[in-house]
Amino acid sequence: MAGVKSDIEIARAAQKKPIGEIGAKLGIPLDALAPYGHDKAKIGADFIASLSDRKDGKLILVTAINPTPAGEGKTTTTVGLGDGLNRIGKQAVICVREPSLGPCFGVKGGAAGGGYAQVVPMEDINLHFTGDFHAITSAHNLLSAMIDNHIYWGNALDIDTRRISWRRVMDMNDRALRQMVASLGGVSNGFPRESGFDITVASEVMAILCLAQDLADLERRLGDIVIGYRFDRSPVFARDLKADRAMAVLLKDAMQPNLVQTLENNPALVHGGPFANIAHGCNSVIATKAALKLGDYVVTEAGFGADLGAEKFFDIKCRKAGLKPDAAVIVATIRALKMNGGVKKEDLSTENVEALSRGCSNLGRHIANVRKFGVPVVVAINHFTSDTAAEVAAIEDYVARHGAEAIVCRHWAEGSAGIADLAYKVVELAEGGQANFQPLYPDNLPLMEKIETVASKIYHAGEITADKTVRDQLKAWEEQGYGHLPVCIAKTQYSFSTDPNLRGAPEGHVVHVREVRLSAGAGFVVCITGEIMTMPGLPRAPSAERIFLNEAGYIEGLF
Known part of the structure; x- marks a missing residue:
C-alpha cells in the first residue's frame, strides 16, 4: 500500500531505550547484564540461578495453521500479544527463537516480527546477533x-x-x-x-x-x-x-539468553533457534524458565503450524522441562485459509467466503489437535486490509461452532492497541484454570508406536510405513536404553501430510519414515519423512540477490 512503511523502515525508526532500562523493567540489575552494544545484552547465569525460588508466571504458546505463501504472521502475533499484555497492565515477557542466516538469504526471510509488532534491533537479530x-x-x-x-x-x-x-x-x-x-x-x-x-x-x-x-x-x-x-x-x-x-x-556465552526489546520497549528474550520442520522448533528452556520467573506472563512461539511446532513444544520441550502451558493462540489469516480452500495467490484479495469456508478445515484440525494436550485455545485472525466483513464473520462463526473464539487482531498496523482484545481473552483463559496439560503419549510407549501416535492423532494419517532397517534401528535403540525418549518428526511444514501440496485437512494419507537419527544428548529420536531435507537449498532467485548496503550504509532487502 502507498504510504505504508516497510518492516525495516519501521524498525529503523524505533525509539529504543538503553538495554539496561529494559532489564530494569524485569528487576535485572546492570551487573547481571553483559551488553552487546546499547540495545542487546546477555543475562548472566548466576542471576538466572538466583531466581529459582520465585513463583512462575503464566505460559502462553502462540502457534498457527499450516504456513502458505499468503503468510500467517505467527512471530508478529507473538510480539504483538506480548505488547498487548503489557498494555493491559500485565508484566509480560516475549520469548522467541533466533533466526537462521540460511533462510534470510534464501526464501523465508527474517523472523523478528513485522509492522508495528517487532523486536529490535531487527537487522542484528536477523544476521549475526550475539554470535x-x-x-x-x-x-x-x-x-x-x-x-x-x-x-x-x-x-x-x-x-x-x-x-x-x-x-x-x-x-x-x-x-x-x-x-x-x-x-x-x-x-x-x-x-x-x-x-x-x-x-x-x-x-x-x-x-x-x-x-x-x-x-x-x-x-x-x-x-x-x-x-x-x-x-x-x-x-x-x-x-x-x-x-x-x-x-x-x-558454548559458555551462547548459553546465556539474549535480552532485547520490542518497538514499544517491552522486554523480549531471543535465544536458540532449532527449525520446527527438521528439529523441535522452540526457543531455549533456559530463556523460557527465566522469563517465567521474571514476568506475570510469558508469550512464546513454536515454529510453523501446530502439527509441527506445537506438537514438539508439548511433547518434547514441555515434557523434558516440566513446563505446563496455560493457554494457546492459533494464528490464522483469511488469505491463508482461502489458499487452503483452493484460491490462487493472485486472487486472494477478492472476497471468497466459499473458499474460506473450505479452507477453515485446516484451522479446525489445529484447534482439535491443541485441545488433545489439555490446553485451552483462542484463534487470532491476523488482519489484512483486503479482509471483508463477510469473511471475518465466516471465520468467527466457524470457530464458534468448534467451541472457541476468533478475535481480529490489527497489531501489524496498530501495535499493542490493535491486539488488546486478544490479550484480555488470553488472560481470561490462562487465569480460568481450564488448562490440564498432558503430552500426547507416555514415555514408556515403544518408539515406533510413538511415531504412529503422532502421525495418526495429529496428522490423521491412515498408514505409517517404515523399512525394516528403520524398525530394526528403533528396536536396537530401545535395547540400548533409549526407548523412553520422545520422537521429533521431520516433516514438511506446508501440510498435515508429507506432501507439501496437499492443503486443508487431509485424511488417510501415508506417512513413510525413511530415516531415523538418535539425538541422545538432546534427548529425542529424529524421524525423517517424505522429501524433507536437513540441509535446505536456495531457490532459483534467492533473497541474497536483493540484499545490499545502500549509499547511507543501511541494509536493504533483508525482508
Missing part, C-alpha cells in the same frame, strides 16, 4: 574434527568409519554439501569416508543448547552425543573422544 549460532556451529564442527583426528591417529576407540553418524553443519542453505566425501587428497588428509552437512539449526548441539537447564546439564548432554558405532556395534560417545568439555567452553 550464538556461530558458537553452535563451531562446537558441532569441533566434534567433527576430533572424530576424524582420532581415526587418523590410530583409532584407539575402534570406530567403524562406515557407521559414523555425526555430520558437519553450517548456517547457510547449500545443497551441494548435503552428501560429500571427506578426507580426499592423500595419506596426510586422513581416511576418505562419505559424510555431509546439515544446516546449523538442525544440529543436535542446537537442540542440546535449547533443552539444557544450565552449564552442567549442557556438558553432560554434550558428552551423551552418540557420534557413531564401533565394529562391535557399541555406541561411541562424544565424551569418549574427550570433546564434551571443550565444546561446552565454546
Whole structure:
C-alpha cells in the first residue's frame, strides 16, 4: 500500500531505550547484564540461578495453521500479544527463537516480527546477533574434527568409519554439501569416508543448547552425543573422544539468553533457534524458565503450524522441562485459509467466503489437535486490509461452532492497541484454570508406536510405513536404553501430510519414515519423512540477490 512503511523502515525508526532500562523493567540489575552494544545484552547465569525460588508466571504458546505463501504472521502475533499484555497492565515477557542466516538469504526471510509488532534491533537479530549460532556451529564442527583426528591417529576407540553418524553443519542453505566425501587428497588428509552437512539449526548441539537447564546439564548432554558405532556395534560417545568439555567452553556465552526489546520497549528474550520442520522448533528452556520467573506472563512461539511446532513444544520441550502451558493462540489469516480452500495467490484479495469456508478445515484440525494436550485455545485472525466483513464473520462463526473464539487482531498496523482484545481473552483463559496439560503419549510407549501416535492423532494419517532397517534401528535403540525418549518428526511444514501440496485437512494419507537419527544428548529420536531435507537449498532467485548496503550504509532487502 502507498504510504505504508516497510518492516525495516519501521524498525529503523524505533525509539529504543538503553538495554539496561529494559532489564530494569524485569528487576535485572546492570551487573547481571553483559551488553552487546546499547540495545542487546546477555543475562548472566548466576542471576538466572538466583531466581529459582520465585513463583512462575503464566505460559502462553502462540502457534498457527499450516504456513502458505499468503503468510500467517505467527512471530508478529507473538510480539504483538506480548505488547498487548503489557498494555493491559500485565508484566509480560516475549520469548522467541533466533533466526537462521540460511533462510534470510534464501526464501523465508527474517523472523523478528513485522509492522508495528517487532523486536529490535531487527537487522542484528536477523544476521549475526550475539554470535550464538556461530558458537553452535563451531562446537558441532569441533566434534567433527576430533572424530576424524582420532581415526587418523590410530583409532584407539575402534570406530567403524562406515557407521559414523555425526555430520558437519553450517548456517547457510547449500545443497551441494548435503552428501560429500571427506578426507580426499592423500595419506596426510586422513581416511576418505562419505559424510555431509546439515544446516546449523538442525544440529543436535542446537537442540542440546535449547533443552539444557544450565552449564552442567549442557556438558553432560554434550558428552551423551552418540557420534557413531564401533565394529562391535557399541555406541561411541562424544565424551569418549574427550570433546564434551571443550565444546561446552565454546558454548559458555551462547548459553546465556539474549535480552532485547520490542518497538514499544517491552522486554523480549531471543535465544536458540532449532527449525520446527527438521528439529523441535522452540526457543531455549533456559530463556523460557527465566522469563517465567521474571514476568506475570510469558508469550512464546513454536515454529510453523501446530502439527509441527506445537506438537514438539508439548511433547518434547514441555515434557523434558516440566513446563505446563496455560493457554494457546492459533494464528490464522483469511488469505491463508482461502489458499487452503483452493484460491490462487493472485486472487486472494477478492472476497471468497466459499473458499474460506473450505479452507477453515485446516484451522479446525489445529484447534482439535491443541485441545488433545489439555490446553485451552483462542484463534487470532491476523488482519489484512483486503479482509471483508463477510469473511471475518465466516471465520468467527466457524470457530464458534468448534467451541472457541476468533478475535481480529490489527497489531501489524496498530501495535499493542490493535491486539488488546486478544490479550484480555488470553488472560481470561490462562487465569480460568481450564488448562490440564498432558503430552500426547507416555514415555514408556515403544518408539515406533510413538511415531504412529503422532502421525495418526495429529496428522490423521491412515498408514505409517517404515523399512525394516528403520524398525530394526528403533528396536536396537530401545535395547540400548533409549526407548523412553520422545520422537521429533521431520516433516514438511506446508501440510498435515508429507506432501507439501496437499492443503486443508487431509485424511488417510501415508506417512513413510525413511530415516531415523538418535539425538541422545538432546534427548529425542529424529524421524525423517517424505522429501524433507536437513540441509535446505536456495531457490532459483534467492533473497541474497536483493540484499545490499545502500549509499547511507543501511541494509536493504533483508525482508
